[in-house]
Amino acid sequence: MRAAIRIGVVYFRHLLKYKNNTDRSGMAEVITKRDQDYAKWYNDLVLKADLAEHSDVRGCMVIKPHGYAIWEKMQSALDAMFKATGHVNAYFPLFIPKSYLAKEASHVEGFAKECAVVTHYRLKSDPVHGIIVDPDAKLEEELIVRPTSETIIWNTYRGWVKSYRDLPLLINQWANVVRWEMRTRLFLRTAEFLWQEGHTAHATKEEAVEETERMLDVYATFAEEWLAMPVIKGIKTASERFAGAVDTYCIEAMMQDGKALQAGTSHFLGQNFAKAFDVVFTTKENRQEHVWATSWGVSTRLMGALIMTHSDDNGLVIPPKLAPVQVVVIPIAKNEEQLAAIRAYIEPVLAAMRAKGITVKFDDDDKKKPGWKFAEYELKGFPVRIAIGPRDMENGTVEVARRDTLEKQVMQTVDLAEKVDNLLTAIQSNLYEKALALRERYTRSVDGYDEFKVAIEEGGFIYAHWDGTAQTEEKVKNETKATIRCIPLGGTASPGKCMVTGAPSARRVIFARAY
RNA sequence: CGGGGCGUAGCGUAGCCCGGUAUCGCGCCUGCUUUGGGAGCAGGAGGUCGUCAGUUCGAAUCUGGCCGCCCCGACCA
CATH class of the missing domain: 3.30.930.10 (Bira Bifunctional Protein; Domain 2)
Incomplete structure (x- = not known):
């Protein structure tokens, strides 16, 4: 980790996925990649997604809007x-x-x-x-x-x-x-x-x-x-x-x-x-x-x-149920008339979405460009983005992008509110499923202490037997930096032997390194 | 409290070793052209170089003190 810090920040642009020839090193909004330095990624994200900043008072933060x-x-x-x-x-x-x-x-x-x-x-x-x-x-x-x-x-x-x-x-x-x-x-x-x-x-x-x-x-x-x-x-x-x-x-x-x-x-x-x-x-x-x-x-x-x-290398990802704004709508207009046409085109859909309790922002700020908005809302984690341009108006469509998977698809405006509502539900459950899958991938049971020491280096939750003494807990903490996160409730308790002392144990407890 | 790093324009930085009042990018302002993934060109504004003292004709640069911040560890939600 320390070595990674010394390497310095390798700037990235998620836009490189779409345009791979531009030098983005000078761009203002950049965050460190997760696999490069997780702690720095977290810090960058909080600051760049405009969630909070350090105040002049040591240890205290300003929580931003x-x-x-x-x-x-x-x-x-x-x-x-x-x-x-x-x-x-x-x-x-x-x-x-x-x-x-x-x-x-x-x-x-x-x-x-x-x-x-x-x-x-x-x-x-x-x-x-x-x-x-x-x-x-x-x-x-x-x-x-x-x-x-x-x-x-x-x-x-x-x-x-x-x-x-x-x-x-x-x-x-x-x-x-x-x-x-x-x-x-x-x-x-x-x-x-x-x-x-x-x-x-x-x-x-x-x-x-x-x-x-x-x-x-x-x-x-x-x-x-x-x-x-x-x-x-x-x-x-x-x-x-x-x-x-x-x-x-x-x-x-x-x-x-x-x-x-x-x-x-x-x-x-x-x-x-x-x-x-x-x-x-x-x-x-x-x-x-x-x-x-x-x-x-x-x-x-x-x-x-x-x-x-939930968040990724592109920025924040907010579950729809906690997102301050669930859907952001971005018009792509060359001029005032076109913007007015788009507004008229989408207004019934916005009304239908609001009627369903969906929170929507129609961003018609002409001082910011569409591309800038795309990147900004992605960084800030808005769950769904809808873009509407002249082509859409001809075809009766909009472009719908979901933040969790970054997938984009063109949808007919017919029943769009309904479709977006379903999409929000799908995003909410997809986020949960992804998080659950990650936890399961990094959860395992071990029986021996040597095996434990190897496993803990790889991270995750480790179910192991413990003799119930503070001494053993302390020893594990000093030697591996892992603590007992909890004695899990529910499930079936199968007895065994403490991985460190061999003394009897009623059930496995969860060890992990923790924040 | 230990270890490491850093304080230069709103942000990120160059310059520091080898003293001569400051570089570049982003952002900002003005104008024109642009608008389907962070636009282009032209012009412009913005800095007591963290702070205090010392050395020197002269300090961002050298010396010492102080202050602050970030990261890692001990402690903790």
Whole structure:
């Protein structure tokens, strides 16, 4: 990988597929090829597809309109799914008193190293430095910028929960959080990120576990049906568990480079936070009991997952269900009259598409040329492009190009809305199938540790037996950089022997190198 | 926090070793011709060379400090 970086960037133009004689080295919009340097490809793509850029604040990004529009689609789909499962939204403060964070021992231990802390509340002008933090404005108790909200929320829930009649409490919040990461990557790991965090309180352990699993299912369904990204549901090992949780469930996805990405987590928190914050309720039988808790979240990291699951060397590929605009229509006109004719020609089709709920953009911007638009929309991942020129008007046709396969075909305008609707559905499922095929191609079972070491170099998911100890997990991580992504749920558990120690193992777990 | 790389116009860069105020491409502006895969020609605008100090008649170039960013690792969603 390092060698690849030193080779430098070999510029490419996807147009070379069609015109192979032009020197494109001077073109502005270029991205590195995946097989040349995957990390650089990812970075180029985020920037060139106009999804986000680095801000002047280290580790923080600016999410640009195109990227934010995709995030908004994710939000609205997820939000509807949360509401459908009985949850409501609320909002809790950005700042958390330091003392709250300290109340749950393993929680604070997990987050302490990456907290931003507010110590003062005022600035003042200074003859030498212009403006300084006013030393007289020191906060009595420092405030932590939330890295997650369990503590402030559970402190609040104490006042809300008195009786079994107040339960369950099913609340979600959309928010930003800050984790002072040492190393950041656009969308995948930023110091500030956007997410949702659900926090629920239940009367019984069974109910809380059920909730934890229900939300994991919601995430899995969202990932597969909207992101078109196959995921594996599983449980984290103790070392990968959320700080403060009894059990952490996750969905794991495989990126095109064979690395794993945790795409969502759902935690069964037991009574840990209820005990730390003294959240007690009276049962039907008039007993005082601590409530049972869950929390679950997905973040703007899903943007990274989306990019690395579907996109190619030509740019972004967005599944139709998450595309801000599903169909872009590009007129090819020599003059104003021709443009007007095209507009009249296609208007009924646009109306029919919109009536079907398809989002369409008719790009009649005459300051950009058709060829430029083709390349631009391809780079930005619009699922379907329709081009219309004089020839089409003569023939009653349009040219339809699909982003996922780059195939173009001429279609009659008759029933075009219907055909495009079907095409969008086909693209959505094709993307899922392609991603699933990739995952299957790079998934295998191994039994011996030597065999494992070879396999892990080739990437992908490796199913292997593990003796259940943290020591073995640690050893594998140190020697191969692979971690246990999860203990998969469901399927049949066939016992065996740990590939490292030979000790008995109840079932295979998934090892991979991960983001 | 370690290792590597880099800061020159909006973007990407040349120049640096061998000091003489800056190269080229893209983009931008104007005009004409163009428009079915990032158009062509002509003209034009745009730079305190990251920052501070030093050496020098003279610094993008040499010396030292500082700041910032990117990539790789440790940590993590």
